[in-house]
Amino acid sequence: MLTPLAHLGYFETVEKAPYDHLRAVDAIRGYVSKLPQGEQDYLDACRAYTDTLYTRRMGSESRRYFLDKTPAYSLVLPFIAKLYPNARYIVLTRQPIAIFSSYAKSFFEDDYEAAYAFNPILERYVPAIARFIVDKPVPHIFHVKYEDMVQDPETWFHRICEFLDLKYEADAIEYGKHKHDDQGLGDPTGVKQHSRPVTSSIEKWAAELAADSKKEQIVRRMIANLDPNDVRVWGYEKADLFKPLDEGSFSATGHGKKKKEKWDKHKVERWALRKLRKNIHHNWIGKIVRKIRFTCDVLLR
Numbered sequence: 001m002l003t004p005l006a007h008l009g010y011f012e013t014v015e016k017a018p019y020d021h022l023r024a025v026d027a028i029r030g031y032v033s034k035l036p037q038g039e040q041d042y043l044d045a046c047r048a049y050t051d052t053l054y055t056r057r058m059g060s061e062s063r064r065y066f067l068d069k070t071p072a073y074s075l076v077l078p079f080i081a082k083l084y085p086n087a088r089y090i091v092l093t094r095q096p097i098a099i100f101s102s103y104a105k106s107f108f109e110d111d112y113e114a115a116y117a118f119n120p121i122l123e124r125y126v127p128a129i130a131r132f133i134v135d136k137p138v139p140h141i142f143h144v145k146y147e148d149m150v151q152d153p154e155t156w157f158h159r160i161c162e163f164l165d166l167k168y169e170a171d172a173i174e175y176g177k178h179k180h181d182d183q184g185l186g187d188p189t190g191v192k193q194h195s196r197p198v199t200s201s202i203e204k205w206a207a208e209l210a211a212d213s214k215k216e217q218i219v220r221r222m223i224a225n226l227d228p229n230d231v232r233v234w235g236y237e238k239a240d241l242f243k244p245l246d247e248g249s250f251s252a253t254g255h256g257k258k259k260k261e262k263w264d265k266h267k268v269e270r271w272a273l274r275k276l277r278k279n280i281h282h283n284w285i286g287k288i289v290r291k292i293r294f295t296c297d298v299l300l301r
Contacts, residue, residue, distance in 0.1 A: 001053060001068065002083070006076035010042055039082075047083055065164060074125045074132075081137040088164055089138060091129060093234040094146035096122050096226065097219055097241055101205035109274055110208075112218045122222050130230035145235045150197040173197065206250035216245070 007014050009025040010032060017024075035041040054066045065088075073080060080087075100122055104115035133143055142163040149156045153173045161168040171177075176195020209216040220242070228238040244250040280286040 001050065002080055003070070003072050003076055005046055005049065006079040010039075011079045011082075012076065043082055050083070065166070071121075071125065074128045077128060077132045078137065081132075085138050086140070087138065088140040089132075089142070090160060090163070091133060091141060091143045092146060092149070093129065093143065095202075095205075095236060095241065096126060096223065096231065096234070097209075098146075098202070098205045099125075100219060100222065101208055102201070107270065109270060111274065112215045114274070116218055116222065120222065123225050126226055126234065127230045130227075130233040133233050143235075147202055150199050150202065153197040203244045203250040206244040209245055210248075210250075 006012050009021065009028040013021055013025050032038060032042045037044075054068070058066055100112075100115070103119075103121055104110055104112050108115040108118070133141065140163075142160060144156055144160070154170065157170075157173055158168050174196050209219060223238065223241055226238060231238040231241070276285060280289070
C-alpha cells in the first residue's frame with residue numbers, strides 16, 4: 001500500500017503513467033509549497049489515508065499494532081520514516097546470496113538470468129536497507145538476521161515481542177499449525193513447506209551454485225557490485241559470503257535426486273508467464289498481444 005503512495009509525485013515519481021507525470025510532479029510540489037506547513041501538511045494527508053485503511057482493516061480499537069510487510073518497502077524507507085517516525089521497524093536481513101537464490105526459485109523457476117534481468121534485487125535492496133540502519137531516521141529499529149532467527153526462533157521472537165511491547169506467545173512460532181484466512185502475494189513456496197522456522201535453507205544456495213557454474217558466475221558478478229560496508233551493516237562480511245561454497249563446507253542434502261514438485265495453481269501460473277514472456281518482444285505471441293492491446297485501446301478510448 002505504501003509503495004504507490006510514495007510515488008505520487010512529491011517524494012518519488014514513476015517513469016510511465018497514463019497522464020503527464022512530469023506536470024503532475026511540478027503541480028503537486030507547487031501546491032504543497034503553498035500549504036501552511038508545507039511538507040508536513042502533505043505527510044498528514046498521506047497519513048490520514050494510510051491510517052484510515054489500517055485502522056479499518058484492524059476492525060477493533062483494542063488492537064494496538066498493524067503489521068505491514070513487503071521487501072519493496074526497502075526502496076521507500078526515507079518516505080515511510082517521514083510518514084511514521086514513531087512506528088517500530090523490524091529489519092530482517094539475510095545472507096545476500098541466499099536471498100537471490102530464494103527469489104529466483106520462488107518466482108523464476110530457478111532461472112537466475114531471468115530473475116536478475118527482471119530485478120537486480122541485491123544491488124537495490126542491500127544499500128537501501130544498510131543506509132536506513134546506519135542513518136537511523138527513526139528511534140525504534142530492531143535488526144535481526146534471518147540465520148539467527150531460524151536457529152533460535154524462541155529467543156529472537158521473544159526479543160521482538162519485547163521490542164513491540166507485546167505478550168510473548170510461543171505458539172506463534174508454530175505458524176503452520178494455525179489457519180490463515182488471507183492468502184498474501186508474497187513468497188508462494190517457502191513458508192508453505194514448513195510449519196515453523198527451519199535451518200535447512202541457510203546454505204542451500206551453496207549446493208545450488210556448486211551444481212551450476214553459470215549460476216555461480218551470475219551471483220559472483222552481483223556480489224562484486226555490493227559495497228563491503230553495506231554488507232557489513234547487514235551483519236555479514238563480503239569476503240566471507242562465498243566461504244561455504246569455496247571451502248565445500250555446506251551440506252548437499254536434498255540435491256541428489258530432485259524432488260518432484262506438485263503442479264498447483266501458482267506453479268502453473270509461473271510456468272505460463274515464463275514461457276509467454278520469453279522473447280515476447282520479437283516473437284509471434286508478442287505481435288498478437290500488441291494487436292489485441294491496440295484494438296482494446298481503440299475500443300475503450
